[in-house]
Amino acid sequence: MRVKRRTWLIMAVAVVAAAFAVPALAQLGVNAQLSAADDDIPGVVLPASPVTGDLDGTVAGRDYDDVYAVRLNYNERLSVQMSATAGTDFDLQLWRPGSPNLLVSNPLSYIVQASSNEGTSTEEFWYPASTTGTYSLDVLDWAGTAKGTYRLTWDIVKLPEPGIATTMPATVKWGGGAKIEVLATDDHAVPLPQASIMIASRPYGGSAWTYLNMDRDPKSTNYGMPKNKADALGALTYTVYPTRLTEYRAIVWPSHDMGKTYGAPTLVSPRATITTPKAPDVVYGKRSFTVSGYLMPKHKKGATDVKIRFYSKNKDGSWTWRKTVMATNYTSTAHPTYTLYSRKTYLPFKGSWKILAYIPGDTTHTERTSAARYLTVK
Incomplete structure (x- = not known):
């Protein structure tokens, strides 16, 4: 211009x-x-x-x-x-x-x-x-x-307003991609081939939307045209990589003969990765031992985010919760992209025990429970 x-x-x-x-x-x-x-x-x-x-x-x-x-x-x-x-x-x-x-x-x-x-x-x-x-x-x-x-x-x-249908997963593995699938139609539900489609995002709880696939003059604050178009059947697939709880929505950009339509926002939540707790196969009652594992995304060193839960096995095969301790976060030299969680503890009586590690959800990820670790107390 x-x-x-x-x-x-x-x-x-x-x-x-x-x-x-x-x-x-x-x-x-x-x-x-x-x-x-x-x-x-x-x-x-x-x-x-x-x-x-x-x-x-x-x-x-x-x-x-x-x-x-x-x-x-x-x-x-x-x-x-x-x-x-x-x-x-x-x-x-x-x-x-x-x-x-x-x-x-x-x-x-x-x-x-x-x-x-x-x-x-x-x-x-x-x-x-x-x-x-x-x-x-x-x-x-x-x-x-x-x-x-x-x-x-x-x-x-x-201008008539087009239709838009959007599907995307509610959760995605931490660091993984979530596919947003969009179908654009005209006001009579007929697919819109080559429709320009914008993908927008905002942090969960935020107000301002950011356009992800916009072609814009860097000197202008006005939005440009979307870089992506639907195929011959009006469909578009776009992959996003959220690093926190994020809302996404698709927008059918206006053309000469069709107006602009906003899709409904959808929340996509990254799932934290928490490994199965590591502990000895056999421990002795009231003697301390260490339970540890890894957590991603990385959490603040020294904080106590991970809950370690202990369950004893009953005679009928069921499990009863007995105690919960908070693990401390450490920097891991072996796995620098993870947080090492660790805690020394003891179990009060003999029998078969099950350990689960749990990380609560926050603004960056959903809650997550690890696979179980089993041990025997003598």
């Missing part, structure tokens, strides 16, 4: 004005003080199509811009076409609701759509509104030196 000449011209003149104590940029013949209602955001109400207007950058107090305010509701598509006097190079820009003015230092953060063919005023664009509000359509003289008449034709159409 070309940034209008006036933007950098005003910045340059502002530096000169500051250096030489010029009281007003207008004294240098630059249209810095935008006076007419159609010279700046929000602009005048966009008249019925077709619209005719003039720009003149050849005189003092140059008229670089005609700005029109247009109200769009969610999933309404604005289409605009422009022609103008031969030899001019007029462009079109659509600014999002809430844009402060045309002289902002970061215009790409506010422009949501544009048409800027070099060396001509033949321009057109369409834009499906993702937010309800008043947008500003700027007809601008890119070079800032031309004079001519332009003609706009425009219309607003309510």
